[in-house]
Amino acid sequence: MAEQIGAKPSGVKRIIFKQIVYGDFRKFLANSNDAKSGGGARDLRFRPHSTFASVFGELFPESRTEERRRVGRQVLVEVRVGKFHWSDHGIIVSAEATFEPPTSAREEEGRIPTVHKYSPFNRIVSTWPEESWDVDKRALKQEGRLVLLLVQRDDGSVWPEFATESSLRSENWSESVANPIIKSLTGRRNASEVARGFIDFESGKAYLDGV
Amino acid sequence: MASEFSEDTLSILSLLRDRHNVLLSGPPGTGKSRLLNEVASAFAPSAPTGPVHVPGAPVAIPRTPPISGQLQGVIPSADRSNRKVFRTVFHQNTKYRDFVTGLVPVVGTNAGGGGTTFRIVAGTLFKASEHAKQSGGASLLIIDEINRGPAVQIFGGSIVAIESDKRLAQDGNTRTYTQYFEITSLGSGDLVEYALPHHLYILAAMNQADTSVEPLDVAFLRRWSPFRLAPSSAILRKYMGLSPQTASALPANPSSAIDVYEAAARAWASVNEKIRLGRGPEFQIGHGVLMVRETAAASVDEALRDVAESWSLVRGHVDEVFFGDLRGVAAVLNVGNFDGHPYSLKDTTFADEPRLELTGPASVKTAGIYSLLRAVAGQ
Numbered sequence: 001m002a003e004q005i006g007a008k009p010s011g012v013k014r015i016i017f018k019q020i021v022y023g024d025f026r027k028f029l030a031n032s033n034d035a036k037s038g039g040g041a042r043d044l045r046f047r048p049h050s051t052f053a054s055v056f057g058e059l060f061p062e063s064r065t066e067e068r069r070r071v072g073r074q075v076l077v078e079v080r081v082g083k084f085h086w087s088d089h090g091i092i093v094s095a096e097a098t099f100e101p102p103t104s105a106r107e108e109e110g111r112i113p114t115v116h117k118y119s120p121f122n123r124i125v126s127t128w129p130e131e132s133w134d135v136d137k138r139a140l141k142q143e144g145r146l147v148l149l150l151v152q153r154d155d156g157s158v159w160p161e162f163a164t165e166s167s168l169r170s171e172n173w174s175e176s177v178a179n180p181i182i183k184s185l186t187g188r189r190n191a192s193e194v195a196r197g198f199i200d201f202e203s204g205k206a207y208l209d210g211v
Numbered sequence: 212m213a214s215e216f217s218e219d220t221l222s223i224l225s226l227l228r229d230r231h232n233v234l235l236s237g238p239p240g241t242g243k244s245r246l247l248n249e250v251a252s253a254f255a256p257s258a259p260t261g262p263v264h265v266p267g268a269p270v271a272i273p274r275t276p277p278i279s280g281q282l283q284g285v286i287p288s289a290d291r292s293n294r295k296v297f298r299t300v301f302h303q304n305t306k307y308r309d310f311v312t313g314l315v316p317v318v319g320t321n322a323g324g325g326g327t328t329f330r331i332v333a334g335t336l337f338k339a340s341e342h343a344k345q346s347g348g349a350s351l352l353i354i355d356e357i358n359r360g361p362a363v364q365i366f367g368g369s370i371v372a373i374e375s376d377k378r379l380a381q382d383g384n385t386r387t388y389t390q391y392f393e394i395t396s397l398g399s400g401d402l403v404e405y406a407l408p409h410h411l412y413i414l415a416a417m418n419q420a421d422t423s424v425e426p427l428d429v430a431f432l433r434r435w436s437p438f439r440l441a442p443s444s445a446i447l448r449k450y451m452g453l454s455p456q457t458a459s460a461l462p463a464n465p466s467s468a469i470d471v472y473e474a475a476a477r478a479w480a481s482v483n484e485k486i487r488l489g490r491g492p493e494f495q496i497g498h499g500v501l502m503v504r505e506t507a508a509a510s511v512d513e514a515l516r517d518v519a520e521s522w523s524l525v526r527g528h529v530d531e532v533f534f535g536d537l538r539g540v541a542a543v544l545n546v547g548n549f550d551g552h553p554y555s556l557k558d559t560t561f562a563d564e565p566r567l568e569l570t571g572p573a574s575v576k577t578a579g580i581y582s583l584l585r586a587v588a589g590q
Contacts, residue, residue, distance in 0.1 A: 009276055012262045087267035151264050151271060159264065161271035172270045174262040201261045 011154040013202050016055060017181050018046065019194035020146045020162070022137035025125045030116035043111040044148075046196060049102050051207050052110050055198045056080055056099040059150060059158050070104045077101050085157045086120045093119070097158070120160040127162075138194075140164060145185055145195070149177075176201070184208040220249045221285050223438055227254075227351070227412040228287040230436040231375040234357070235416040237440030239528070240497025243416045246440070247353055250414060253282055254351040255294035288349035288410045297339040298353045301360030307367045310334040312395045331397050336369060343411040344383060350411050357415040358427050366431075368392030372407050374434050381409045419493040420532070440497075442483055447476055447498035451507050461590045465581050468507065468514035474581055475501055475518045477588035482525060485543040486532060496528045512577070519580040526575075537567045545587050552586040553579060 027042045046052040060082030068077045080099040085092060095118060102109050115121045124146075132140050139145045144165030151159045165185060168178040177199065184195040187210020197208040223246070226233045237243055256276075263276040275292050283289070299310070307313055314329045333341070339350040363370065369392055371377055377390035391404040415435065417427075448455060451472035465471045483495040501521045508514040533539035541547065541556040546569070554571030575583050 008280075009263050009265045012264050012272060015272075085266075090267070092266070149271065153264050159266065159271070161264075163271070167270065172273060174272045174274050177262050177272045 012177075013152045013154060013156075014055060014058060014198060014200040015152070015177060016046070016052070016059065016150040016198045017184070018044065018148050018196040019185065020124075020148050021194060022130065022133045025128075028116055028121040028125050030114075042116055043100075043113040044115050045106070045109040045111045047106075047109040049108050049110040052198065053101075055200060055207075056110060058200075059152050060097065060099050061156070068100075068103075082158055084118050084120075085159050086118070088119060094157070118160060120162070124162050143167065144169075147181055147185070147195070149181075180206060180208055183211050187211045216249060216253050216281050217246070219246055219438075219440070220253055221281065223250050223414065224253060224282065224287060225285040226436045226438060227414060228285060229375075231378065231411070232373055232413045232435045233415070233438055234432070234435035235414065235438045235440065236419055236493075238420060238442060238493060238495045238497050239418055240499035241440040241442055242446075242497065242499055243418070243440060244355070245499075247355065247414065247416055251296045251298075251351060251353060253286065254349075254412075255296050287351075287412050291347050291349040291410055293342075293345060293347040294349045294351075295339075295342050296351045296353060297335050297342070298355070299335040300355045301357050301362060301365060303360055305360035305365050307365055308332060308334060310336050310365045311367055311369055312337050312397060314395070331395055331400055333397055336366075337394070340405075340407050340411050343408040348410060352411065352413045354413065354415040356417065358417040358419070358425050361425055362427055363431050368394075369407065370431065370434065372405075373413060377407075378409045378411070379406050383408065420491075441492070442495050442497045444476065444480055444498070447479065447501055450498075450502050451476060461585050461588070465511050465515070468509055468511055471511060471514035471518055471581060471584075472507060474584035474588060474590075475521070477590060478522075478584040479525065481545065481588050482529065482543055485545075486529070489539055489542065490532050494532045496525055500524050500528075515577045515580055518584070519575055519577050522575055522580060522583070537569055541567075541569055545589050549586040549589055551582070553583050554586075 024044065027044065030042055046056070057080055060080035062081040063078050064081055065076050066079050067074050069075075070077075077100065079101075082097055082099075083094045084097040085094045087093070097118070098113060100111050100113055102111075128140060128146065130137075132142075134141050147163050147165070147168070149161045149163060151161055153159065163173065163178075163181075165182070167173065168182055168185075180197070180199050181195070184197050187195065187208065189195070189210045193209075195209055197206065197211075199206045219242075223233055223235070227250075235243055235246065262272045264272055265276070278286055278289060288294075299305075308315060309332075311334045312331060313334070315332050316327055317330050318327050320326045320328045336352060339352040342348050343350040366373070372390040372392050374390070376388050378386075379389055380386045385406065389406050391406045393402045394405045395401075396403045445455065452469060453473055453476060457473070461474050461477070462470055465474070479496075479498075479501055486495050501518070503517050503521055508517050529540055529543050533543065538556070541554070544552075544554055546552055546554045546556050552571075553575075554569055557568045557570055559566050559568050572579060
């Protein structure tokens with residue numbers, strides 16, 4: 001749906017960020033159906049859910065109840081509902097976005113399902129093709145790690161954006177955004193984990209994984 | 212974020228960009244102070260309190276927020292991010308040292324609290340100039356009431372150097388026509404040569420019609436691009452919620468706030484028309500005198516109260532402009548041309564000499580203001 005909401009620069013209320021690895025691109029293109037990327041997963045996961053749930057509640061303020069299958073049974077779960085916004089050739093576009101509670105298989109991971117539906121996720125794949133990535137496909141050869149930012153503006157709208165580590169370090173980005181993300185990127189964690197967190201400029205709260 | 216700027220603001224920014232020095236003039240109440248503030252906020256927007264998201268930009272949350280779309284193409288030194296506004300107000304005691312550099316006494320410098328020494332101070336022009344010479348620096352110097360002090364003496368040797376083509380080049384180097392003048396060095400106290408930078412802009416404001424102002428000479432004035440504000444009936448009528456212009460007769464008694472405002476707008480226009488003819492356009496009184504609150508009043512009583520308060524200012528202005536000329540005051544107030552006018556002009560004598568006397572209420576309260584406005588408007 002094309003709209004004109006938030007076409008101008010606007011203040012930022014909060015940001016959720018997550019490091020993206022090449023394996024995530026398969027989800028962004030909806031061709032991820034192998035075990036390596038989590039079976040048929042096309043969702044982007046955030047853990048621990050207990051930490052991210054409240055901030056996703058701010059990004060996606062509505063909720064609705066939906067049926068899901070859990071351990072072979074139909075159950076009702078509460079899904080947070082909002083919108084993603086992005087600019088498409090100068091026109092502001094938005095589409096419904098949701099945040100779902102953990103599945104029984106991954107009890108501490110909340111998730112944004114079907115990310116392939118949103119253009120910003122498709123476009124980033126063509127921006128950084130496979131040959132741009134280093135050997136283990138966790139960082140770009142030249143630009144370092146890639147980060148997804150879910151930016152909530154003063155008008156409440158949520159915009160997916162991407163930033164490379166070298167761009168964040170280049171002094172072009174707002175320090176209040178770049179510095180915490182870089183701290184998390186350089187934090188200590190297991191090799192299989194990625195940097196993630198949130199910065200809430202309204203409440204002053206933040207979660208920086210690895211810091 | 213900067214949002215909407217008036218046409219006047221954009222015009223002044225454009226003039227500053229091209230000519231560097233702009234002199235804003237206009238009668239009192241025409242919005243000079245508001246305009247100075249608007250230009251200042253456009254030139255150096257307040258730093259946002261938090262990060263700013265720019266949709267579609269390569270850096271989604273940049274360190275330096277972009278210039279508002281309205282200001283693109285008109286803002287001076289658009290590529291400079293270290294922007295600052297300096298302000299000063301000239302008065303009868305403003306001196307060269309307050310504006311450029313100079314010596315000021317420092318008393319009580321010895322252990323006993325006595326003794327006097329001197330120190331060299333940086334004036335407002337010097338500070339603005341030094342800021343504009345920094346990497347990425349740009350300065351807007353606002354001088355309010357420029358003709359309230361001895362402007363030519365205050366500018367001293369910088370008077371020629373302020374001219375647009377007498378400045379340093381954009382990169383800070385000397386150009387063929389760069390004009391140097393001598394100042395007292397802050398460090399050594401010696402006289403040193405000094406020139407003004409390209410990225411320094413000066414916006415001055417003055418009211419030509421006040422009684423305590425100093426005349427500005429032609430050589431001074433030609434170094435400025437003039438920008439004149441005039442009383443605007445359109446702005447006033449829009450504020451009051453009146454139709455652009457109407458010829459219908461005013462009712463004998465107001466039934467709405469609109470009736471009160473219509474009478475006030477017509478009386479104000481009539482007063483200004485007569486001041487313009489009697490003393491000159493620069494002596495008129497601006498629309499701001501009747502715009503006393505954020506939005507016009509909705510009830511008759513509130514409107515009468517606002518208009519009565521404003522009228523005392525209008526009347527004070529008329530008395531000042533026509534001081535010693537009672538016949539002029541009476542003509543502006545339309546005395547003698549309206550049946551039932553609250554004022555009358557009488558011939559009388561003092562020590563056997565003929566005199567004039569303007570009789571009527573010393574001040575007009577809410578109860579009498581509407582009939583007075585009708586009388587002044589002649590309707």
